[in-house]
Amino acid sequence: MHDPRGARRSDATRVTLLTEGTYPHSHGGVSVWCDQLVTGMPDVAFDVIAVTGTGHEPVVWELPSHVTGVRSVPMWGAPPEGEPPKGRARRQLARAYERFLTALLDPCAEDDFAPGLYTMARAAEEGTLSPFLRGDRAVSVLASVWNRPGLQVREARPTLHDALTATALLEHALRPLTAPLPTDGVTHAVSGGVAVLPGLAARERHGVPLLLTEHGVYLRERYLGYRTAPYRWPVKAVVLGFFRLLAEETYRRAALITPGNRYNRLWEEQGGAAPEAIRTVYNGVDPAAFPPAGPEPETLTMSWAGRVDPIKDLETLIRAFALVRAQLPHVRLRLFGGTPRGGEAYRERCEALAAELGHADAVTFEGRVDDIKDAYAAGTIVMLSSISEGFPFTLIEAMSCGRATVSTDVGGVREAVGDMGLVVPPRDPAAMAAAALELLGDPVRRAAMGEGARLRVIEQFTLRRTIDTFRDIYQELPRTGGVPAPEPVWRPEPARSLAI
Structure with missing residues (x-):
């Protein structure tokens, strides 16, 4: 029997989103997901506790009227007010x-x-x-x-x-505990880590059920990030020990965990989550908002979309592009997406790598694009080179647009793609280049794969399914005192077979 974890009953349909570095102060896949959730449920009252950098970040999303409050908790701004205990x-x-x-x-x-x-x-x-x-x-x-x-x-x-x-x-990591705690409804952490702290405290203090959605695996990404962090081992031992035990406490105390893919579920169970407290909920897109992209560009083009960040591993993509261009001299690589504050050095490193390999003339950093569909339409094929992902929006959006994709085998990528795209190991430029050359050289296969990819999205990964699932969860957790109902038995329908 799943432990109710001390959550008290409430009939309120109020949700406090707990975010870190995303909605509503920045763009990106998780922010898109939050916006879809909020705008898709006008019948639910939302508040947001947003962990930010300095506290001066502007709100970049248009917030609907049922978002009743946004509280920014800066991790690196001025310290919280108060006096030391005596x-x-x-x-x-x-x-x-x-x-x-x-x-x-x-x-x-x-x-x-x-x-x-x-x-x-x-x-x-x-x-x-x-x-x-x-x-x-x-x-x-x-x-x-x-x-x-x-x-x-x-x-x-x-x-x-x-x-x-x-x-x-x-x-700095514990500053989110200074946020005013919700006293009713549900707290919904849209990642693990420090954003969860107000939710854990609200569960402990007021019995508010905590819902956790992990798009990527926060703990894994901290391990990856601290491999190259400029700290000695004793410092890393303390900080990584904190993130590990915080993840385990979150997995134990969450009333329900809704990973965006089955890969995340393995980490969560290993971290102490009860299997019956986990329910996979895939990200979804509106196929009408991402219609077929239309004709391919006249010049063979590899397109990529996302934020310019080391976890997206653009260096491997650029190295793979160099191998592709050795076979197809006229191919282009177009990179769409903004560079977050503090990430300028990484972008410069990527630009320097393209120049060092002799391909600066064919690699373009396009910056943010007004309509992300244009980024997918700009490619003959769409690339994803990340070393860590959850269930990436850019991938299912590109699939909905009918573009063939080459992606790294991380997170829920295989679950998204099925056999309607090519999947390669991460950090392997040669494998990525070979897959790209395979598709760039075969227009018939590209077209069939793109058509199959769109059908797969329509059949399995729609936004309406995602929103309806979370609305049910929001209503269910307070009513049941934080004990989730059994996970419904649902198996994705197989994608329609196409000759490829």
């Missing part, structure tokens, strides 16, 4: 923080993570957590914990600078 309160918080840190570093003490986290959540609500973590006491607690005999991290000889760095990173 006397007994200071000693109690220091003890809770010590247990919390021990859980991050000692596998035998991981059960102390949740009690420590919720004690700190109370301190954040009182305005004392951030001032405490910015003080000397917090640094000395960490220095004491990770120098205990028997802890593996001690062997790396952590320094005072390491302690200052790790404490500062934790202080």
